[in-house]
Amino acid sequence: MPVSKKLSPGLVRLCIVAAVAGVIIGFVGGAFRWCLSHLDRWRVDMLDWAATLPGPGWLIPIGVTAAGAVIAAMIVHVMPLASGSGIQHVEAVQRGEADPPPLLLLPAKFVGGLIAIGAGLVLGREGPTVHMGAAVGAATARKGGLDDDDVRQMQTSVGGAGLAVAFNAPIGGALFVLEEVAKSVRMRIVVPTLIAVAVAVACARLVIGDGSDFHVGTVDTPSIVLLPVFIVFGLITGAMGGVYNRVILGALDLVARFSHVPAVVKAGIAGAIIGALLVIDPLIAGGGDTVAQKVLDGGGLALPLVAALFLIRFVAGPLSYAAATPGGLFAPLLAVGALWGMLFAALTDVVLPGQQPSLTVAMAIVGMSALFGAVVRAPVTGVVLVMEMTATTTVTVPMLAATAAAVLVAQLVGSPPIYDSLRERMLASAAPSPTPPASTDDDGPEPDRNT
Known part of the structure; x- marks a missing residue:
């Protein structure tokens, strides 16, 4: 069929870009998780150490967490897009309501997320990883010469790969793209998403291992x-x-x-x-x-x-x-x-x-x-x-x-x-403030008071 022949080269190109982006977010997301696991252990050691100090040692954890939040907020001040989860931005880009994230978002999310979560804030690793994946996907798509629609799609697919890496859950990451973000099941979304997820999780497991996130014993089937x-x-x-x-x-x-x-x-x-x-x-x-x-x-x-x-x-x-x-x-x-x-x-x-x-x-x-x-x-x-x-x-x-x-x-x-x-x-919050209407007086401009 002529339509299939026309689409095949484009789909192949999407898949190649998805694989390259998957490698990048796999190692970046794996490194992010590895660093967080070490920061979690450091935080526990810090608490144990503070508890042994004479006097108000309890002020140290308070100061550390407050300082971590302040430093992370300063990073957001420089890169406002790094604020919060980032998943809402990925969804807005998919809907054509916002521009794809720049690659500079990656270091801001990586460092800011490590500092905020590592300091003890009750936040999840998946938001930064999804947003970093979206930035990697968009940048790789631009380098690959894809058009604007495919750039948006690629940021969505690789964002789902970021979620898969965050939870070591490849099927869940792919479903998140289809059910929550794209809300569509089309070949040009499904295939690149599956490739990005598979490659990303495979690379991440080289860093964090291939076990499930939670270790659960045998659970009997409920009656x-x-x-x-x-x-x-x-x-x-x-x-x-x-x-x-x-x-x-x-x-x-x-x-x-x-x-x-x-x-x-x-x-x-x-x-x-x-x-x-x-x-x-x-x-x-x-x-x-x-x-x-x-x-x-x-x-x-x-x-x-x-x-x-x-x-x-x-x-x-x-x-x-x-x-x-x-x-x-x-x-x-x-x-x-x-x-x-x-x-x-x-x-x-x-x-x-x-x-x-x-x-x-x-x-x-x-x-x-x-x-x-x-x-x-x-x-x-x-x-x-x-x-x-x-x-x-x-x-x-x-x-x-x-x-x-x-x-x-x-x-x-x-x-x-x-x-x-x-x-x-x-x-x-991103919408421009309304401009006050221009004067409609017919008397002409107000005369200069200084003349």
């Missing part, structure tokens, strides 16, 4: 009798997702009210608050992988501590995001979902005693996907992402049922997807 329980859990989680979105937007509105206060000062205040929480318990701060892993270990945390962590991180994540430093929402969101799942499992055990021991882990896994679906409104991506991160498929049916229920309730309560809201805020 079909418990399926209504998981559905009820999903319904409640959907309402919770709507509240979480409002907390994020409310935190942004609160910070925006203090327009007379410099951004670096506001970031420092937020960092000091998170640093104080860090002194109370290291599990409160950081991206959330450690606390999620403890929940998935099955019973490693006392329920009062789980309840406290859930409530504090429910607010600490949005507060950290409102500091406008580089960092994402996904990883803290998954930690909150795991904590909520453990709490609901304990409640279930009170109402229906004698359930299988692995119900706590199963509910935590389901909580991660259900809350993700309610907040982001990408249910398939959420389910597959969590399955890959936990390497667990025995709870697939409860995950599907609970996540569908959560998304349904989030829709019914009128809570828009979080990245739609963030994209609208970004575009509104």
Whole structure:
């Protein structure tokens, strides 16, 4: 067919560019994760060291986190596009509402993200990695001589490869592109995305290894009798997702009210608050992988501590995001979902005693996907992402049922997807101020008072 012959060379070119960009973001994203893992260990060592100091040693973690937030905010001052997650910008570019990110965004996101997240802010690694991937994809596409439409598409595909690298979840990264960003399944999107994801994850695994992000033991398949329980859990989680979105937007509105206060000062205040929480318990701060892993270990945390962590991180994540430093929402969101799942499992055990021991882990896994679906409104991506991160498929049916229920309730309560809201805020803040209308007086110009 003549159409196929015409498209084939273009598609091949897209795939070559996607492979080259995949190599770059694979190693860059892998290095980003490697550095963050070392910073996480350094932060724990710093806390242990500060606790041994005489006098007010607890001021050191507060100062470190505040300083990290301030430095990251200074980087954002130089490169404003580095603020926040960046996923909303990737979506805006895909829709033709914004220009593709420049390659200079990469060092800003890399360094700013390391400083902000490493210092202890409750932010995720996936936002910076997605945005860095988008910058790499756009720059590689320009170098490859692709037109503007293909440049936008390539930033989307390689941005999905960045998400895949961030969570070591190749299928989830590809689905994120198709379900959340492009909202389309076309050959010119699917094939380059799959190539970029596959190459990127393969390269990243040379740096960080090929194991799943979370280590989960054997989880028994929940009894079909418990399926209504998981559905009820999903319904409640959907309402919770709507509240979480409002907390994020409310935190942004609160910070925006203090327009007379410099951004670096506001970031420092937020960092000091998170640093104080860090002194109370290291599990409160950081991206959330450690606390999620403890929940998935099955019973490693006392329920009062789980309840406290859930409530504090429910607010600490949005507060950290409102500091406008580089960092994402996904990883803290998954930690909150795991904590909520453990709490609901304990409640279930009170109402229906004698359930299988692995119900706590199963509910935590389901909580991660259900809350993700309610907040982001990408249910398939959420389910597959969590399955890959936990390497667990025995709870697939409860995950599907609970996540569908959560998304349904989030829709019914009128809570828009979080990245739609963030994209609208970004575009509104970037819009030029209206110019006052010119005078329409017919009397001519006002005479010069000095003549």
